[in-house]
Amino acid sequence: MAVMSLREKDARFGWKLVLPTVIIIALLILYPVFYNIYLSFFEVSISDAPNKFVGLQNYKEILTDSSFWKSFGITLLFTFTTVIGSILLGLGVALLMNREFPGRGIVRALLLLPYVTPLIAIVFAWKYIFLPIDGPLMKFLAYFGMDPGNDFVNNPNNAFWVVSIFNIWRNFPFVYLMLLSRLQSINSDYYEAAEIDGASNWQKFVHITLPELYFVIASVALLRGIWNFYKFDEVYLMSKFANTLPIYIYEKAFTGVPEQGVAAAIATILFVIMISLIGIYVKKVLKW
Amino acid sequence: MVKKKSFLRTLGFWTLIAALVIFVTYPFAWMVSVSFRYDTDAFEPGIIPKRPTLDTYAILLGFKKSVREELSNEQQQLLEIIKTLPEEQQAAVLAQIKAQRKKNLSHF
Numbered sequence: 001m002a003v004m005s006l007r008e009k010d011a012r013f014g015w016k017l018v019l020p021t022v023i024i025i026a027l028l029i030l031y032p033v034f035y036n037i038y039l040s041f042f043e044v045s046i047s048d049a050p051n052k053f054v055g056l057q058n059y060k061e062i063l064t065d066s067s068f069w070k071s072f073g074i075t076l077l078f079t080f081t082t083v084i085g086s087i088l089l090g091l092g093v094a095l096l097m098n099r100e101f102p103g104r105g106i107v108r109a110l111l112l113l114p115y116v117t118p119l120i121a122i123v124f125a126w127k128y129i130f131l132p133i134d135g136p137l138m139k140f141l142a143y144f145g146m147d148p149g150n151d152f153v154n155n156p157n158n159a160f161w162v163v164s165i166f167n168i169w170r171n172f173p174f175v176y177l178m179l180l181s182r183l184q185s186i187n188s189d190y191y192e193a194a195e196i197d198g199a200s201n202w203q204k205f206v207h208i209t210l211p212e213l214y215f216v217i218a219s220v221a222l223l224r225g226i227w228n229f230y231k232f233d234e235v236y237l238m239s240k241f242a243n244t245l246p247i248y249i250y251e252k253a254f255t256g257v258p259e260q261g262v263a264a265a266i267a268t269i270l271f272v273i274m275i276s277l278i279g280i281y282v283k284k285v286l287k288w
Numbered sequence: 289m290v291k292k293k294s295f296l297r298t299l300g301f302w303t304l305i306a307a308l309v310i311f312v313t314y315p316f317a318w319m320v321s322v323s324f325r326y327d328t329d330a331f332e333p334g335i336i337p338k339r340p341t342l343d344t345y346a347i348l349l350g351f352k353k354s355v356r357e358e359l360s361n362e363q364q365q366l367l368e369i370i371k372t373l374p375e376e377q378q379a380a381v382l383a384q385i386k387a388q389r390k391k392n393l394s395h396f
């Protein structure tokens with residue numbers, strides 16, 4: 001038996017301790033990822049017949065498919081719109097809620113409602129708001145001379161905006177919470193010092209508040225970006241015509257003639273794009 | 289911090305808060321409001337129901353039968369028809385119905 005140093009022994013013992021977790025993580029996360037990559041090189045059969053190897057055929061098919069590029073563009077636009085929208089709204093609300101005013105506690109509690117209500121219930125409420133003729137939004141817009149018969153939700157041209165607004169509404173409380181908790185920990189000495197130097201409110205905001213919030217905003221933007229890039233439930237339940245990539249994948253994989261190999265190839269492409277984007281983002285913006 | 293508060297600023301601040309609260313709670317309020325309405329009133333305008341009811345909750349918790357359930361109580365009607373049969377036939381007919389049901393179910 002070879003003699004092991006104490007350090008080696010410790011290392012081995014450590015590995016034994018983490019091994020169960022590592023195996024579970026590998027099974028739960030890595031296996032689906034690699035199985036997906038594997039599938040993307042096959043023509044997946046839905047019957048008992050074995051899958052047929054087609055090499056890069058699936059990828060070729062996608063990259064020359066104009067509807068793929070269209071939904072790719074829509075997904076990027078959706079991600080940017082919702083991330084920027086929810087951060088701006090969340091920042092504004094966090095600044096408001098950072099002031100003292102009577103009833104602040106109850107307003108703060110109400111602000112969390114969009115984030116905690118069950119998705120399907122709130123989707124129906126929003127569909128009602130956008131309902132043609134009877135919906136409150138349509139009635140409101142009719143005062144300004146708009147045709148109340150417009151169906152925003154089921155019109156492919158507008159569905160994107162409906163879904164974006166809904167997504168911003170649902171997710172800004174998350175941003176607001178993160179930003180507010182950071183805002184509360186900013187030392188008020190900075191503001192007092194700035195006031196003595198004669199800084200205006202705007203200058204205080206730009207030179208103290210924003211730099212203090214920088215890393216929180218950047219992290220929240222990263223999280224929201226990842227979530228919204230892959231967002232399926234909120235988009236699909238709200239409108240089936242929004243046509244973002246996750247919905248495109250779903251339609252390829254499960255509706256009509258299922259082409260699961262193609263769907264797997266799209267998912268793989270997204271995975272690669274996302275990994276590289278996150279890598280760049282973390283290096284440049286979060287400065288790790 | 290020393291701050292001169294003008295009336296306009298305060299007004300603007302509270303308008304913002306009010307707009308925010310309405311924006312956030314309106315869909316939620318509507319959801320709650322509809323839960324206290326009859327199905328037929330679901331699309332009535334206004335956030336306060338004109339004919340408030342606890343019916344939906346009663347149906348949900350099983351204290352009351354929904355319209356859909358009442359329309360489709362075949363089971364009950366069938367049992368009542370069987371009761372009108374002569375006693376010695378009842379058991380045989382019931383057994384036959386059960387066998388039939390099983391056969392139909394097995395298709396799935």
